Amino acid sequence: MTVQAVGSATKDPGSGPDTLALTNPPPLRPGRAHAKSGGGRNRERLTAVVAPLCSAVVAIGVWYLISYVFLEPDRQWLVPPPHDVLNQGLLEWEQLEPKLDALMLTARVALTGLLIAVAIGVSVAVLMSRARWLERSLYPYAVILQTVPILAIVPLIGMWFGFSLPSRTVVCVIIALFPMIANTLFGIQSVNREHHDLFTLQRATRWNRLIKLELPAALPSIFTGLRTSAGLSVIGAVVGDMFFRQGEPGIGTLLDVYRQRLQSEDVFASIILASLFGVVVFFVFSAINRLAVGSWHGSGTDR
Structure with missing residues (x-):
C-alpha cells in the first residue's frame, strides 16, 4: 500500500508493514495564529464599544420618536x-x-x-x-x-x-x-x-x-x-x-x-x-x- 505524506516519513520498525512514522512534520506558523488571535481580540474590543453606542443611539431615537410623534404638543411635558x-x-x-x-x-x-x-x-x-x-x-x-x-x-x-x-x-x-x-x-x-x-x-x-x-x-x-x-x-x-x-x-x-x-x-x-x-x-x-x-x-x- 502506498501512503503519501507531507514531509519525510520513515517506516517504524516496530510497526506493521503498512504503518509510517512521520519524522519531519510540516512546521507550524505561530505568527499567523497569533495575528489571528490578536485580530479577534481587537474585534471583540471594538464590538464592546460600538454595540453600546449603537444601542444608545437607538434608545435616544425612540425617545425623540415618543416625544415628537406619539405625544401631542400639549402632553409633551410627560416625556x-x-x-x-x-x-x-x-x-x-x-x-x-x-x-x-x-x-x-x-x-x-x-x-x-x-x-x-x-x-x-x-x-x-x-x-x-x-x-x-x-x-x-x-x-x-x-x-x-x-x-x-x-x-x-x-x-x-x-x-x-x-x-x-x-x-x-x-x-x-x-x-x-x-x-x-x-x-x-x-x-x-x-x-x-x-x-x-x-x-x-x-x-x-x-x-x-x-x-x-x-x-x-x-x-x-x-x-x-x-x-x-x-x-x-x-x-x-x-x-x-x-x-x-x-x-x-x-x-x-x-x-x-x-x-x-x-x-x-x-x-x-x-x-x-x-x-x-x-x-x-x-x-x-x-x-x-x-x-x-x-x-x-x-x-x-x-x-
Whole structure:
C-alpha cells in the first residue's frame, strides 16, 4: 500500500508493514495564529464599544420618536425630548448642584447598606454551610425577607429606626441581603468533592478548609451576588429617600419633589444620574472581581 505524506516519513520498525512514522512534520506558523488571535481580540474590543453606542443611539431615537410623534404638543411635558433634559436638568449648574449633593448622600447610604449586607450575608451563609440543620433553620427566613414587599414594612422600619438615614440604610440591607446569602452558600456547597478529599487526607481543620478551600473556591459566586446586591442597594437607597424624608434629601427625595412640581426635565435628569451611579457601581465590582478571581475562572476573564 502506498501512503503519501507531507514531509519525510520513515517506516517504524516496530510497526506493521503498512504503518509510517512521520519524522519531519510540516512546521507550524505561530505568527499567523497569533495575528489571528490578536485580530479577534481587537474585534471583540471594538464590538464592546460600538454595540453600546449603537444601542444608545437607538434608545435616544425612540425617545425623540415618543416625544415628537406619539405625544401631542400639549402632553409633551410627560416625556420631554433628550436635549431639553440635557440643557435644563444637567447642564445648568443651579439645577445640577442639588442633584449631585443628593446623589452623594444616596451613594453613601447605598454603600453603607451594601457593606452591612455583605458582612451579614457571607457570615450567615458560612454558618448554614457548617450544618444542614442550620441551613434548614435559617434559609426560610432569608427567603421570607426577600419576598416581603419592602413598602409593606416601611412603617415598621420608620417606627423602629426613625425616619432619617438609619432607616434608609436598613432598607438597603433588607433588599441586598438575600443575593449575598444565596450565592455565597451556593459557592461554598459547589466545591469539588475531590478537593475536599485532599484536605481530609491532609487532616485539615474546619477553619483551614473554610479559609483555604471553600471561600476561595466560592469567590466567583460571591462576586456574582455582590454585583446583584450592589444594584439592589442603589434601588433600596432611592426607595428609602422617597419614604424617609427627615434629614438631608437624597436623589429619591428630589425625584418625589420634582414629580409633585411636574418638573419632568429634572425628573428624567435625576433618573439618569441614579442609573449612571448604579452602572458605575456594577462595573467597579466587576473590575474587583477580575482582580480577585484572576484567570482561573471564566468570570474573572474578559470575554
